[in-house]
Amino acid sequence: MTRKRRRLYMVVVGMVCLAVATGLVLNAFNQDLVFFYSPSEVAKKPPVAGRMIRIGGLVEMGSVKRVGGGPGIVFKVTDGKFDLNVAYTGVLPDLFREGQGVVAEGALDQSGALVASQILAKHDEKYMPPEVVAALKKSGQWRENEAASANAAAALPGGKSL
Amino acid sequence: MATTFNLHRFANPARFMRLTDVVLPWLSAAAVASLAIGLVMAFRAPPDYQQGETVRIMFIHVPAAMMGMMCYACMAVASAAALIWRHPLADVAAQAAAPLGAGFTLLCLVTGSLWGAPMWGTWWVWDARLTSVLILFFLYLGYIALANAFDDPERGARAAAILSLVGVINLPIIHFSVNWWNTLHQPASIVRMGGPTIDPSILHPLLIMALAFQFIFLALWILRTRTALVRAKIDTLRQRAAAASGVDRG
Amino acid sequence: MGGYAAYVWPAYGLAVVILGGLALASILSARAARRELQRLQQEQPRGRG
Numbered sequence: 001m002t003r004k005r006r007r008l009y010m011v012v013v014g015m016v017c018l019a020v021a022t023g024l025v026l027n028a029f030n031q032d033l034v035f036f037y038s039p040s041e042v043a044k045k046p047p048v049a050g051r052m053i054r055i056g057g058l059v060e061m062g063s064v065k066r067v068g069g070g071p072g073i074v075f076k077v078t079d080g081k082f083d084l085n086v087a088y089t090g091v092l093p094d095l096f097r098e099g100q101g102v103v104a105e106g107a108l109d110q111s112g113a114l115v116a117s118q119i120l121a122k123h124d125e126k127y128m129p130p131e132v133v134a135a136l137k138k139s140g141q142w143r144e145n146e147a148a149s150a151n152a153a154a155a156l157p158g159g160k161s162l
Numbered sequence: 163m164a165t166t167f168n169l170h171r172f173a174n175p176a177r178f179m180r181l182t183d184v185v186l187p188w189l190s191a192a193a194v195a196s197l198a199i200g201l202v203m204a205f206r207a208p209p210d211y212q213q214g215e216t217v218r219i220m221f222i223h224v225p226a227a228m229m230g231m232m233c234y235a236c237m238a239v240a241s242a243a244a245l246i247w248r249h250p251l252a253d254v255a256a257q258a259a260a261p262l263g264a265g266f267t268l269l270c271l272v273t274g275s276l277w278g279a280p281m282w283g284t285w286w287v288w289d290a291r292l293t294s295v296l297i298l299f300f301l302y303l304g305y306i307a308l309a310n311a312f313d314d315p316e317r318g319a320r321a322a323a324i325l326s327l328v329g330v331i332n333l334p335i336i337h338f339s340v341n342w343w344n345t346l347h348q349p350a351s352i353v354r355m356g357g358p359t360i361d362p363s364i365l366h367p368l369l370i371m372a373l374a375f376q377f378i379f380l381a382l383w384i385l386r387t388r389t390a391l392v393r394a395k396i397d398t399l400r401q402r403a404a405a406a407s408g409v410d411r412g
Numbered sequence: 413m414g415g416y417a418a419y420v421w422p423a424y425g426l427a428v429v430i431l432g433g434l435a436l437a438s439i440l441s442a443r444a445a446r447r448e449l450q451r452l453q454q455e456q457p458r459g460r461g
Contacts, residue, residue, distance in 0.1 A: 007246045026342075035287070035343065036346075093281060119283060121283055123282075126360070127220070128363075129207075132361050214416060216419060265434045269427055269430045272423075386441075392449050
């Protein structure tokens with residue numbers, strides 16, 4: 001019984017040490033595990049022009065425009081406080097929409113706009129059929145800003161909802 | 163000590179065989195029935211207002227992810243029991259679970275990729291959620307390799323059990339990665355504060371499919387554990403026969 | 413499938429392959445082990461228990 005007890009304590013102590021060590025390592029790597037930065041973070045600490053970065057946020061309503069009738073587009077990525085101009089030419093994901101979450105990868109140019117080489121769509125954790133959305137809109141219970149804020153929360157650092 | 167005593171009574175291989183003789187047919191029937199119902203519901207569910215028909219991939223992807231993690235937790239608990247109490251059934255059960263967990267995790271990774279390609283615009287990104295699930299898959303592979311790497315199966319089992327306990331730290335990282343870091347992957351929809359964010363018409367098929375995957379895992383886990391116990395008995399009988407005939411079969 | 417058949421069906425197909433494969437392998441191996449045990453027990457009836 002005492003040997004079993006001893007092995008039990010060894011396993012427990014080992015697990016605790018491992019958890020602490022992992023916590024410390026993750027804490028140290030925290031910045032490097034960030035997949036993208038928000039426009040606010042870019043505004044506060046602008047990265048060097050020409051370095052590859054990822055920006056995440058919402059595609060600002062009404063900001064998507066074609067450039068000179070060509071295949072290229074420009075739009076604004078916003079996190080509610082700051083926004084950032086993005087220019088992109090290429091294939092867009094099916095979920096790329098105004099008001100939806102987006103992650104743009106590319107480098108800042110001299111004017112501070114992001115020249116994106118890849119656009120990824122980020123969706124929120126809500127799933128419902130279109131009829132439910134239509135019914136909510138009809139009864140006035142659908143609030144675009146609520147949906148947008150959920151999207152923003154999903155796209156923002158930490159992704160915490162509520 | 164009453165709990166350990168009871169645990170050992172359940173863990174007795176002969177008792178386990180007798181108990182699962184009764185349980186396994188019912189579990190298998192439940193797995194087949196729930197899978198049939200779940201699949202019908204999955205294809206009757208309405209498309210999502212944003213993601214359209216691709217939301218049907220979720221009915222495979224999310225249950226597979228749940229079982230990939232659940233199976234690892236089972237494996238780790240069995241490994242801890244094996245290390246601490248040295249019960250023969252615990253190692254057998256842990257090793258029987260590993261290929262199942264690897265299968266569920268692979269299914270989760272590939273279906274996630276098939277979902278991400280049209281919706282996100284990429285098959286794969288190295289964000290914290292995707293990377294930690296990939297690590298889970300490699301933990302399973304490492305566990306299987308380590309358990310079979312030694313000539314002495316007992317040493318292999320012990321090394322693998324320690325690896326599985328070390329890897330447990332990955333489970334909370336997978337679950338909370340979407341809250342702790344910026345990830346492309348969206349936050350949790352079901353297991354979250356404030357209840358699920360999925361409409362019932364999409365949530366119900368998902369829950370039935372999750373239940374079906376749970377039954378499939380339990381039925382296969384028990385079946386594989388039984389097979390390993392039968393094989394152990396075969397080995398004992400062979401050794402006894404070899405000893406009786408005086409021939410060393412090496 | 414709203415233009416997404418190329419993504420939805422492979423997902424379900426892979427589920428059939430992986431889960432069906434695991435189930436089939438587990439059932440066949442269980443059957444083989446049970447037959448082998450029966451054969452050994454018939455060869456040496458005193459080896460029971």
